[in-house]
Amino acid sequence: MSNTQPLLEVRNLRVEFPTRRGTLVALDDVSFEIQPGEVLGVVGESGAGKSMTGAAIIGLLEPPGRIAGGQILLNGRRIDNLPYKEMRTVRGREIGAIFQDPLTTLNPLYTVGRQLVETMTTHLPIGPGEARKKAIEWLELVGIPAAAQRIDSYPHEFSGGMRQRVVIALALCAEPKLIVADEPTTALDVSIQAQVIALLKTLAREKGTSMMLVTHDMGVIAETADRVAVMYAGRIAEIGAVRQVVKHPSHPYTIGLMGSIPPITHRLERMQQIEGSMPRLSAIPRGCAYNPRCPQVFARCREERPELTPAGETRASCWLYDAESEQQVLRAGAHA
Amino acid sequence: MPAFIISRVLQALPVMLAVALISFAMFAYVGDPVAIMLGQDYTQAQRDALIRDLGLDQPFFVQFGTFLLNAVQGEFGLSYRLSRPVIELIAERAPATLELALTAAFLALLVGVPMGIYTGLYRNSWLSRFFLTFSLIGVSLPTFLIGILLILCFSVWLGWLPSFGRGDTVQLGWWSTGFLTASGLKALILPSITLGLFQMTLIMRLVRAEMLEVLRTDYIKFARARGLTNRAVNFGHALKNTLVPVITITGLQLGAIIAFAIVTETVFQWPGMGLLFIQSVGAADIPVMAAYLILIAALFVTINLIVDLLYFAVDPRLRVGGAKGH
Amino acid sequence: MRRLGLAAAAALLALGIGAADARTVRWSASGDPNTMDPHSQNLGTVTMVLQQIYDPLIHRNADLTLRPGLALSWTQVEPNRWRFVLRQGVKFHEGEDFTADDVVFSITRALQPTSNYGIFVDSVDRAEKVDDFTVDVITKRPDPILPNKFASVYIMSKSWSERHNATRPQNTRQREEMHTVRATNGTGAFRLASREPDVRTVLRRNDAWFGWNEPGQTPGNVTEIVYRPIGSDATRIAALLSGEVDFVLDPPLQDLTRLRNAGNIRVLEGPEVRTIFLAMDVNRDELLYSDVRGRNPLKDLRVRQALYHAIDIQAIHRTTMRGQSIVTGTFFPPQVNGYTEAEDVRLPYDPARARALLAEAGFPNGFGVTLDCPNNRYINDEQICQAIAAMWTRVGVRTSVKAQPLGPFFAQIQRDDTSIYLLGWGVPTLDALYSFQSLLATRNGAQGDGIWNYGRYSNPRMDALVERMKTQSGEARMEAIREALRIYREDVPHIPLHHQMIPWAMRNNITIPHAANNQPYFRWMVVN
């Protein structure tokens, strides 16, 4: 635990979707913080709630989803309950966002220059002329060749990797302190992924920007992140420093994930060795959500829901690390 | 750009040829023009002479070729019913229909687009629900009933607006316009509302659907994530993207408006091409019908071309596609 | 706007300028003339406009009696020769002097095969100029009613027609458009000021017209006539009610009550010289449109009588015609010379008798037949047919109505392609011959004989009587007409229904004499 005030603090975040069959809990009791300059990786299978956590932070949950509990603090200021207009000044200016698919993230009808300029003039006290100069600088910074000419090109005139570089420029151009990057490389060619990640990492370091990097690519996390949060069925299963989580995972789910960590560029789906699949939000089992698949399941897991507790070098939400249940397990002789 | 236009024009040619063929077939084979022209009493010699006069003894393609050649020069012969050159009749009536159609289209766009944007942006406000209900009723009301009800209300009961005709017109060259006189403008109100209402609701629903579609896209989310103002997101980014399909449909709708003008013109006795067409149908006046068809087709093709060009102006993807040819 | 206009008019009055200088009447009917050529189309919609512009040699008063027109007098100087003495000092609208040459030219023009006015000159051999203001018309046979016919032959200017290459009536065959289709040059009370077909036709008063100060009828004060056709009944009535139109020639019957109750509208009722009847195919051995094979039930007098008995004409009169009809047992109205009240007797409405007659004729279960009917020619024509179909069906004659617009309807029946059809017959000559000759004479190729006899009724006695009507005059002729009427009643070649009434509707400030030929004589219209 660091002593400085965290840049972002998420406390017991709960996101619900009201549907006709009752309320679905998409995120439940999610808590974590990001320190200034820190890169937090968030991993998990599709539907685990990674992207939704990001959306909740930038205040763009898709209706009818809504924050039903908990708090989000940016520099100690609550932002989860800000009115839309105030939140708008946070977005872009204080929290930048990068989306998954650069092909669809850019408005096809406007030049990249115009999109950069409008972002900067919205947030920064500069005029269009200066914004344009800075826009060219930003394009150069993200590695667009001949930026001065390309600034007047339309998105479809760029390749996928180049477009994602433009998106990165757009996310950073108003100099936010935090970037929420939602699977920034998933849609890109494998050969380009590494370049883009490297660019992100470099820029974040140079500008001192924190980053929440959502991905299901464990390799990317291992390369980039300082800490990592593993999500499962809307909750954080385990959180801790990357090295610890990778080398000494505590939660059975994480253990399953890390069972064999292949070299970078391999994706989570391919190395999925855990039997069964993640439950749907409408059918999350009682107790620990992972219990049907857990090789180390015991009675309590089916009854009570575990909280995040210190587990070795990391923190995990698993009854295995609860003092009380350790007794039970020992008694049951399951912990062999 | 010129390549694009040329390819579009080339694509339009078969359409025009097909329409011309239908018109010609109508002209040559439907309802025996010889019998119509000769009347009751005639000798075989008179009949043969007329067949020769009309060139009906020529091979099919020669006849069709002559027909096309004449059509290109605007020569469609004399109306059976009015014994006047068809092209002249149509030229007299075209301004009335075009002014009506343009006013109606303008009205439909002016009201329909904002209503569509509003209902797209504020899906759940009571005003949106009201607009939506209104639009459903609008789509469900047949044009002729709207016309009749408007006449009943505003002409007969209230006596505010004329129930028929164009009012006074001013001649500008060969174009007669009702835009320049008070009575002409007054006469335009009810028919253009009647004609425009259906299109207005259609456009409103279309804009709404497109708006919803666009608002769900990543680039709109990204624009919001960049912290742009609502105004910039909704009216800059979303609206411009919405406009692309709206332009197409609106273009097509303008064609529909001109066709639906037939109904409106019948109800309001509006002296346009539609009324001429219906009167010609009633009198089996084939030359007028054939010419109307060809001219309408030409009009539609032109509208389509304009729509394509507008597309070209709005959507940069097409510009590059056209220039680079991929 | 209108208020402004009134204010302006009031101001003019105050200044002592005669407001009578500008009296416009806005007039509407359902159809538009399809030509301005005075010898091309003999249609009511054409003559209602052209008779304002062109004068015939002989005019009619509103009660349809004859009065001098371009001719001051006419006499049958020989059996086959009529002499017309012409009016002097008359000028055409474009300034040409009116002379005998114009009369000879016009009669010759009406005789051309492309003219649709042949029925009015059917007996004419040729016209001869005697001097500048005397014309003789030589007929092929003695024609006592020539003046009646000549009230429909309009006089054009010879030099103007020649100048515009229009010496023959316009004909659709021509590929060149004729000048007379859109331009006029008459001598009449009004001149054509502008015309857009189907939209607007404007006539202006011809102050030089010779008839303004003639005795007989009170001259009118209309200076401008704006005619705008409105095809839709509802729209036309709406236009009258809302004050956009001053005069409607053909208000629908069902709207008369509403118009009368409107307060500012007057309905002028009057009979028309037109009789509505049903004619039957009494010629073929098997009907074209019936389920009876091998014989033609309509050839049996009893069947024709049965159909006659089955019609509840009073119900049609009250409901379908709303009282706007004169029930009749014959086929021309009292205004026509030759009308005989004693022969105007209907077979009574008696469905039981109808069934009995059908059984007697060998159709105890009736039969099926198609009734051909126009749907836009006569007043409530289709509705009449439908009502009759229901009445016939009730006595066993299962009737289906085939109603169509007048174009296809006439095209069909003129091919004799019908079993029973509804027809309305007007008599412009106001003489019985016109009806007998066209409707009942055997079609034999002679001009005018049986040309509208599509049931192919043929009775040698009738033909003989028609020949007598053509040439005889006086009591002998009346005798022939009366006998022919009796045969008509006994033979039942038609089932007569009623004489049409033709109400005109106008704003209260208008007076105009009602004319039974359905021609509005604007020269006698007064606008207050």
Place this chain on the structure above:
Amino acid sequence: MNAVARFFDSDLWWSFTRNPITVISAIVAAICIGGAVLAPWIAPHNPFDLASLQLLDAFKPPAWSPEGDPNYLLGTDDQGRDVLSAIMYGARVSLLVGFLAVVMSVVLGVSAGLAAGYLGGTVDAVLMRIADIKLTFPTILIALLIDGVTRAALPRDVHDQIALYVVIFAIGFSNWPSFARTVRGSTMVERNKEYVQAARVIGLGRGRIMVTHVLPNVLGPVLVIATLQLGFAILAEATLSFLGVGVPPTQPSLGTLIRIGNDFLFSGEWWITIFPGIALIVLVLSVNLLGDWLRDALNPKLR
């Protein structure tokens, strides 16, 4: 769970019961359609039985007005026909035309769409070009044209006999491209999915793959378009009949009734035109409301 139970458990049924306007419009549509289909059995009179028509009963106002006749709930027309019965029989014709026209559009459009989407290449290019051309011309004009040509080309009696089918064809023919487009799009997506590829691998014929695998997946959008098109088709028929070129007068549709009644609009006999007009609007409105709801309900993006 059997099919019925599954239906009542489905999202579709749930969204249906939750929306009062939809329920009302469904009930209204059911009444309209039921009344029309069952007209020969439940209509109080048979307006086509000439023998039962009494001219003396003509122009009777609705039953609730002072001169009304309880025999004729909505009054009678100029021939003494019961307006209510005429509306029921008329709605029958209108619905028949609308329904068959839509069926024709669906068959044409779905076939064309499947062929274009699945076969691709030249077939696709040609079919879609035709659809483009067709979309250029408004329905009403195409229908007028087809009707006008057959009217002029065929003898009157023949035309009268087949007029109903000409109108159905005219309307059906002019509406198919919207189906073709949708189906083509869906087919192209489905074509590349694994199950279709798999079906191909196990050697199922192209036609069978399309019909058994692709078709079920495009039924949802087709159903939505069909419902909305039904409303348009009924309106198109009414418009044609109003212009006097629609169904023959021996089989009057609602449009024909309105045209006839229109003549009595100013004469005080308003019921002759107003009631068929209301019937037409109610019918089309309820069908459109259903179509609207169906579109929203079947379109997960909007939920």
